[in-house]
Amino acid sequence: MDGRDTRAETVRLKKTVVLVGMMGAGKSAVGRALASALHVPFRDSDAEIELAANMSIAEIFARDGEPFFRRKETQVIARLLDDAPAVLSTGGGAYMSAENRAMITERGVAVWLDADLPVLWQRVKHKDTRPLLRTPDPYATLSEIYERRVPIYAKADIIVKSGRKQSLEAMADRVIDALKARPDVLECET
Ligand SMILES: Nc1ncnc2c1ncn2[C@@H]1O[C@H](COP(=O)(O)OP(=O)(O)OP(=O)(O)O)[C@@H](O)[C@H]1O
Numbered sequence: 055m056d057g058r059d060t061r062a063e064t065v066r067l068k069k070t071v072v073l074v075g076m077m078g079a080g081k082s083a084v085g086r087a088l089a090s091a092l093h094v095p096f097r098d099s100d101a102e103i104e105l106a107a108n109m110s111i112a113e114i115f116a117r118d119g120e121p122f123f124r125r126k127e128t129q130v131i132a133r134l135l136d137d138a139p140a141v142l143s144t145g146g147g148a149y150m151s152a153e154n155r156a157m158i159t160e161r162g163v164a165v166w167l168d169a170d171l172p173v174l175w176q177r178v179k180h181k182d183t184r185p186l187l188r189t190p191d192p193y194a195t196l197s198e199i200y201e202r203r204v205p206i207y208a209k210a211d212i213i214v215k216s217g218r219k220q221s222l223e224a225m226a227d228r229v230i231d232a233l234k235a236r237p238d239v240l241e242c243e244t
């Protein structure tokens with residue numbers, strides 16, 4: 055048996071879980087906890103792009119522009135979806151591309167970590183690593199991006215609400231609970 059024991063159950067991931075959502079939704083942080091709970095590899099498209107380019111995302115945006123970054127993002131997601139089932143955290147804009155959405159849903163399962171704007175702002179306001187928020191009024195920019203993107207994130211296969219007070223592990227557990235309703239994604243024996 056190649057399944058692993060999680061919370062007194064044996065679960066086996068059959069498809070890559072692709073976390074989508076806004077900057078600060080917790081895709082990277084919750085993704086790591088989720089991969090650890092499911093005993094599968096954790097991958098992060100932003101980190102993979104930075105590794106391949108040997109540059110930070112802010113540097114890539116500044117030197118090569120956002121369209122170049124988006125092309126790399128699509129290539130990296132396609133490559134990572136070829137690997138064995140894993141948890142894949144995407145960058146906040148990845149799910150905006152129809153091409154990315156199609157391949158994610160065909161070869162994996164899209165999970166939207168849905169956090170409200172005030173929660174997102176609390177989480178991103180102290181860091182200046184996100185090039186899209188390097189504007190004179192980053193809160194207004196985040197708000198505008200949020201309003202524009204929410205209808206697209208809502209197309210995800212699974213939606214998990216992310217509250218202010220939930221720990222990363224609690225969020226990972228909620229994602230696992232949602233995945234259990236999808237036996238084509240998570241095989242579960244008690
Ligand atoms: N449920 C949570 N509880 C506590 N802290 C959280 C939670 N989710 C995220 N955070 C914190 O918020 C910050 C931003 O989260 P994270 O980097 O995972 O977001 P992201 O969705 O990957 O954003 P990006 O699209 O910019 O990569 C981190 O410091 C993370 O630890």
Ligand SMILES: O=C(O)C1=C[C@@H](O)[C@@H](O)[C@H](O)C1
Binds near residue numbers: 146147
């Ligand atoms: O929301 C976005 O468009 C982005 C989010 C980050 O994860 C990075 O992918 C990059 O900063 C762009």
Ligand SMILES: [Mg+2]
Binds near residue numbers: 081082100143144145
């Ligand atoms: Mg991230």
